[in-house]
Amino acid sequence: MVQKLIENIKKTGAPIVVGLDPMLDYVPDRIKNEAFAEYGETLKGAAEAVWQFNKGIVDATYELIPAVKPQAAMYEQFGVPGMEVFERTVSYCQKKGLVVIGDVKRGDIGSTSGAYAAGHLGSVAVGSNIFEPFHEDFVTVNPYLGTDGIKPFVDVCKEQNKGIFILVKTSNPSSGEFQDRLIDGKPLYELVAEKVAEWGTDAMDGEYSNVGAVVGATYPEQGKVLRKILPLSFILVPGYGAQGGRGKDLVHYFNEDGLGAIVNSSRGIIAAYKNEAYRHFGEDNYADASRQAVLDMIEDIRGALCTQRQ
Amino acid sequence: MVQKLIENIKKTGAPIVVGLDPMLDYVPDRIKNEAFAEYGETLKGAAEAVWQFNKGIVDATYELIPAVKPQAAMYEQFGVPGMEVFERTVSYCQKKGLVVIGDVKRGDIGSTSGAYAAGHLGSVAVGSNIFEPFHEDFVTVNPYLGTDGIKPFVDVCKEQNKGIFILVKTSNPSSGEFQDRLIDGKPLYELVAEKVAEWGTDAMDGEYSNVGAVVGATYPEQGKVLRKILPLSFILVPGYGAQGGRGKDLVHYFNEDGLGAIVNSSRGIIAAYKNEAYRHFGEDNYADASRQAVLDMIEDIRGALCTQRQ
Numbered sequence: 270m271v272q273k274l275i276e277n278i279k280k281t282g283a284p285i286v287v288g289l290d291p292m293l294d295y296v297p298d299r300i301k302n303e304a305f306a307e308y309g310e311t312l313k314g315a316a317e318a319v320w321q322f323n324k325g326i327v328d329a330t331y332e333l334i335p336a337v338k339p340q341a342a343m344y345e346q347f348g349v350p351g352m353e354v355f356e357r358t359v360s361y362c363q364k365k366g367l368v369v370i371g372d373v374k375r376g377d378i379g380s381t382s383g384a385y386a387a388g389h390l391g392s393v394a395v396g397s398n399i400f401e402p403f404h405e406d407f408v409t410v411n412p413y414l415g416t417d418g419i420k421p422f423v424d425v426c427k428e429q430n431k432g433i434f435i436l437v438k439t440s441n442p443s444s445g446e447f448q449d450r451l452i453d454g455k456p457l458y459e460l461v462a463e464k465v466a467e468w469g470t471d472a473m474d475g476e477y478s479n480v481g482a483v484v485g486a487t488y489p490e491q492g493k494v495l496r497k498i499l500p501l502s503f504i505l506v507p508g509y510g511a512q513g514g515r516g517k518d519l520v521h522y523f524n525e526d527g528l529g530a531i532v533n534s535s536r537g538i539i540a541a542y543k544n545e546a547y548r549h550f551g552e553d554n555y556a557d558a559s560r561q562a563v564l565d566m567i568e569d570i571r572g573a574l575c576t577q578r579q
Numbered sequence: 580m581v582q583k584l585i586e587n588i589k590k591t592g593a594p595i596v597v598g599l600d601p602m603l604d605y606v607p608d609r610i611k612n613e614a615f616a617e618y619g620e621t622l623k624g625a626a627e628a629v630w631q632f633n634k635g636i637v638d639a640t641y642e643l644i645p646a647v648k649p650q651a652a653m654y655e656q657f658g659v660p661g662m663e664v665f666e667r668t669v670s671y672c673q674k675k676g677l678v679v680i681g682d683v684k685r686g687d688i689g690s691t692s693g694a695y696a697a698g699h700l701g702s703v704a705v706g707s708n709i710f711e712p713f714h715e716d717f718v719t720v721n722p723y724l725g726t727d728g729i730k731p732f733v734d735v736c737k738e739q740n741k742g743i744f745i746l747v748k749t750s751n752p753s754s755g756e757f758q759d760r761l762i763d764g765k766p767l768y769e770l771v772a773e774k775v776a777e778w779g780t781d782a783m784d785g786e787y788s789n790v791g792a793v794v795g796a797t798y799p800e801q802g803k804v805l806r807k808i809l810p811l812s813f814i815l816v817p818g819y820g821a822q823g824g825r826g827k828d829l830v831h832y833f834n835e836d837g838l839g840a841i842v843n844s845s846r847g848i849i850a851a852y853k854n855e856a857y858r859h860f861g862e863d864n865y866a867d868a869s870r871q872a873v874l875d876m877i878e879d880i881r882g883a884l885c886t887q888r889q
Contacts (some may be wrong), residue, residue, distance in 0.1 A: 292690070293705070301706075310706030342691045346698035347705075348712030349663045356659060376721065377684055378751035380602070381652045388656035395603070395657075396611075396620030402658030411686060413723045414749050415756030439724050441688035446725030447771065450762040457757065457767070464756070 270406050270432040271477045271503055274368045275528060277335030283567045284523070286370060286505070287330060287559075288535025289323050289358060290340035295540040296322045297552040316350035319343075322555075323358050326539055327365060329556035330563050336368040338505075338533055356403055363406070370505065371405030374436065376418045383421035390422070390431040407432040409483060409505070412461050419468055423480060426472045432479040432503075437462050437495060440485025440508030458491065462498040469502050477529070478502050484522065486514025486532065493521035496529070504530045510537025510566070516573035523574060532570060538562045580716050580742040581787045581813055584678045585838060587645030593877045594833070594884075596680060596815070597640060597869075598845025599633050599668060600650035605850040606632040607862040626660035629653075632865075633668050636849055637675060639866035640873050646678040648815075648843055666713055673716070680815065681715030684746065686728045693731035700732070700741040717742040719793060719815070722771050729778055733790060736782045742789040742813075747772050747805060750795025750818030768801065772808040779812050787839070788812050794832065796824025796842065803831035806839070814840045820847025820876070826883035833884060842880055848872045 278284050293301070293315055301318045308314035327337065339362075344355035359369050375385040387393050389408045392401045410422050410433045422433050438448055438458040448458045462482060469478035478501045484492050486508035496504065504522050508514045509532050522530035541547040541562035542555040550558035588594050603611070603625055611628045618624035637647070649672075654665035669679050685695040697703050699718045702711045720732050720743045732743045748758055748768040758768045772792060779788035788811045794802050796818035806814065814832050818824045819842045832840035851857040851872035852865040860868035 290691070292694075305706055310708045312703075312705060312710050312712060315703070315705040340687075340691055340694075342685070342687055342694035342698070346694040346703050346712065348698065348710065349659060349666060351698070351712070352662045353659045374685070374687055374721075375652070377650075377652055378749065381600070381650055384602075384650075384652035384656040388652070388658065388661070393622075393625070393656050395622065395625040396615055398620045400622050400658065402622060402656065402661070411684075411721050411723055413721055413746060413757060414751055415753035415758070417751040417753040436723060439688065441724055441727040443725035443727040446774070447723060447767065448725070450767070450770065452760040452762055452767075457760070457762075460760065461757065 270426070270430050271474045271479050271481070273406070274336060274503065274531070275477065277366070277368055278528065278531070281333060281335050282571065283334055284528070284531050285334055285563070285566055285570060286336045286338045286531050286533040287326070287334055287538050287563065288338045288340060288372070288507070288533050289326070289539065290343045290535040291319045291322050291539060292343065293318065295543070297555050299553060312348045313350040316347045316354040319347070319351070320354045320357060324361065325556040326559045327362055329560040331365040331367055333560070333563050333567065334367065336370055336531065337362050338370040338372050340535065341371060341373040359403060359405055368406045370407040370409070370434065371403065373408050374411050375408065376411035376414055378414055378417045379421070382418050386422045386425040391425040391429050407434060409434045409436065411436050412464070416464070423468050423472050426479040430474065430479070432481060434481040434483045434505040435461070435465050437465060437482040438484045438488055438491050440487045444485065459494070459498060462495050465502060466499050473501070476501070481505055483507065486519055489518040489521065492519070496521055496524070500524070506530055506532045510534040516569035519570065520573050520577040527574060534566055538566065580678070580736070580740050581784045581789050581791070583716070584646060584813065584841070585787065587676070587678055588838065588841070591643060591645050592881065593644055594838070594841050595644055595873070595876055595880060596646045596648045596841050596843040597636070597644055597848050597873065598648045598650060598682070598817070598843050599636070599849065600653045600845040601629045601632050601849060602653065603628065605853070607865050609863060622657045623660040626657045626664040629657070629661070630664045630667060634671065635866040636869045637672055639870040641672070641675040641677055643870070643873050643877065644677065646680055646841060647672050648680040648682050650845065651681060651683040669713060669715055678716045680717040680719070680744065681713065683718045684721050685718065686721030686724055688724055688727045689731070692728050696732045696735040701735040701739050717744060719744045719746065721746050722774070726774070733778055733782050736789040740784065740789070742791065744791040744793045744813070744815040745771070745775050747775060747792040748794045748798055748801050750797045754795065769804065769808060772805050775812060776809050783811070791815055793817065796829055799828040799831065802829070806831055806834070810834070816840055816842045820844040826879035829880065830883050830887040837884060844876055848876070
């Protein structure tokens with residue numbers, strides 16, 4: 270699956286991901302009113318509004334980007350109708366040729382991790398039929414439970430050519446509370462990264478592994494170190510834009526082939542029309558504002574990568 | 580919410596939880612065939628089979644037990660219909676007076692953790708309406724992202740009198756890979772426990788906190804240490820039975836008031852009819868087998884606690 274991601278990155282020249290993390294506050298009133306008129310002020314109405322909002326952004330940006338990352342929490346908060354729209358979003362993006370990274374941060378043990386892996390990446394058998402319930406291309410996974418929690422995901426990656434990104438160093442301010450603590454002189458996130466490298470050797474797809482890592486854009490020094498520990502893994506880099514990361518901080522997350530990282534922006538893209546720089550688009554043209562924010566993000570990251578190579 | 584759990588424990592005299600983690604393999608053929616006859620061999624058919632299976636076990640055991648713990652993965656693997664049955668199971672158990680611990684192991688950052696907390700424990704506003712999508716009483720939470728990931732859950736616990744159990748030392752064989760690593764001479768799980776104690780002081784409900792910890796039954800020595808670090812927290816103890824834990828190993832997870840811990844068994848109860856000891860009940864009487872397994876588990880744990888107090 271990482272090969273499909275690489276193809277898409279090469280085709281677009283844009284190592285970026287758009288995070289589809291819709292809060293109801295981001296959705297323009299016109300879309301909300303239409304959804305509420307049809308389904309009432311209900312969870313189904315909220316989910317429909319989110320769906321129409323997503324569709325607008327995907328339609329306006331899919332030719333520019335290789336991948337999207339829907340954040341499961343933003344759908345789960347609207348209950349069962351929210352999960353239905355999560356699946357509909359995954360399907361729609363895949364039909365548009367995008368790689369879909371389900372940001373689910375699941376992680377459990379043994380057969381339970383197996384059930385998450387089957388539900389999100391793989392397939393389940395019911396009688397003589399086989400179903401792929403949420404069928405993301407990649408998911409994010411939490412490493413706290415160790416190999417028992419990760420192995421069932423890696424097995425599905427191998428069997429069904431899917432991928433995972435394992436949380437290594439997250440972008441949030443308190444990520445250091447546990448992740449930065451020193452163990453035999455090394456921070457925990459390095460130990461986790463070493464395990465990611467080990468798990469990943471078992472799931473190669475061309476020159477990269479289907480097992481990647483999450484390293485926040487807000488910690489560029491750590492990104493530089495982790496790039497070296499994880500030469501064969503793609504790094505998913507959240508925290509660009511709204512959380513503070515910028516293109517010039519991110520060059521060391523990439524390998525010399527210009528690959529190996531994919532930078533995510535969520536709010537900075539999908540709620541661009543609320544930012545000073547894009548407010549002139551107006552609420553009704555929120556998707557055009559998102560498109561412009563994507564173009565600006567691509568230019569920022571391409572520029573930084575070019576400068577580095579000179 | 581921990582007071583409601585304590586009331587239920589005192590009423591039943593049973594500090595146990597039944598883990599509703601149904602694999603399709605556990606569901607008797609008769610139930611599966613009926614569900615498939617109605618909905619086909621579909622995700623909806625599988626979810627319906629799981630629902631009927633759950634209902635049988637809850638009906639046979641609810642008077643004996645204080646709480647249940649549905650494992651989200653086992654429902655999510657059946658996609659949207661699975662999540663619908665997850666919610667139906669939560670509702671049904673609550674109507675029977677049970678405390679429901681959603682074993683979701685979620686954990687993200689900031690507004691994203693907030694969305695999980697709202698969707699699973701709290702409420703979301705849609706227009707002028709308020710909904711409680713999955714409305715569990717407690718959920719399990721992963722600590723890897725630090726305070727940013729936990730705080731939104733604690734806030735909902737305080738505002739809506741709900742509870743959480745944070746993963747500290749999990750029951751699986753590889754839990755030590757990261758959790759046991761020494762930091763300034765102390766294992767990581769102790770550092771996590773110290774934070775759990777700190778987060779918990781902010782969410783007291785009577786003499787215990789609504790912020791508890793998960794500590795596997797398979798690590799009794801660690802349980803003893805963690806009991807002392809967490810005097811005000813309930814400990815949710817998975818790993819009893821099928822994973823190897825037994826009553827006599829678990830006495831040190833409890834405080835001297837006989838409270839402070841709640842022991843979970845999943846497969847050992849819900850798939851009891853497949854075990855040698857209960858096979859004589861037969862597949863059609865799977866719920867009676869579960870009831871007997873609950874009675875035996877209660878006796879094992881009560882016996883161990885009595886012996887300790889003598």
